[in-house]
Amino acid sequence: MSALEIKNKLIALGSPERANHSAYFFKTAEGEYGYGDKFIGCTVPETRSVANKYPDLPLSENKKLLEDELHECRLCALVILTHQFKKANEIVKYEILNYYLANTIHINNWDLVDVSSYKIVGEWLKNREDRSLLYQLAESELLWDQRIAVISTLTFIRNNDFNDTLELSEMFLTHQHDLMHKACGWMLREVGKRDEAVLLHFLNKHAAIMPRTMLRYSIEKFPDELRKYYLSYRQIGKQVEGTRIQNEQVFRTK
Known part of the structure; x- marks a missing residue:
């Protein structure tokens, strides 16, 4: 052996x-x-x-x-x-x-x-x-x-325990690597399979700034209209953030 x-x-x-x-x-x-x-x-x-x-x-x-x-x-x-x-x-x-x-x-x-x-x-x-x-x-x-x-945290999720998944996903909202976006999005989707209200609460709080891959993975099982809503929600968030950065840059040049 x-x-x-x-x-x-x-x-x-x-x-x-x-x-x-x-x-x-x-x-x-x-x-x-x-x-x-x-x-x-x-x-x-x-x-x-x-x-x-x-x-x-x-x-x-x-x-x-x-x-x-x-x-x-x-x-x-x-x-x-x-x-x-x-x-x-x-x-x-x-x-x-x-x-x-x-x-x-x-x-x-x-x-x-x-x-x-x-x-x-x-x-x-x-x-x-x-x-x-x-x-x-x-x-x-x-x-x-x-x-x-x-x-x-997949083990916790399968036992209807979501807190660590949500906390870690929040920690990794600004992570630069696609593999982490996929991991968090997958785990969030698993949360949503067991308690959609928990996932919706997380999305309502963070969808505007979530990496696109993380968001897409998390809403993969949603009906089309709901998926489109959260994707547009993120787009609006990006536009708002872009405007904020632009305003800051203008302010600094004055």
Whole structure:
């Protein structure tokens, strides 16, 4: 039971054509968020199938997979980890949580975050009053830590607990990266599925200044007329902000 054995099984399932597509899809060109990542073209179901055969992989071997240059190896490591966390007692869960948090630099694409964060960080914090960990992650300079913070709240949302999702989404209203706009918009949409009034209240307060992608993701399931209303609401907000900035510039020149 070793990382090398798992890696070889994944490589055997690879496809150069799919690898090229994945490299494009996950933005691996220079200057893009996935720059330098390497793929072998193994599908997610295939990767999960391999992961399912190694439920007892030691963390020492998992770490070798998680540090591997191949994206599918890191994905496989995280799938194994989420399975282990679900079945573990509190002591082992805490060990897995700390291992996960210590290695977020290797959880370095949105799919890796999305497959693991709410199943580990979210589940750990679900019934705990102290969720300061989320805000430590949110204040990190690492993009992937920030995304982990937001996506982890999916577990809370599924238990009709929305406060942290709303607070983090408000924190990230001025974030510059599209991946965070998408993450917040997705979580807000999930809130709206369970309590539309909560989402509408958030939108009425923030839609005028929300990044367009965040807004579009959050209102994706709305009827056409309501979606158009909030998109126009944002446009008006942009015009008002533009006028304010222009007035300030005129004032400074006087």
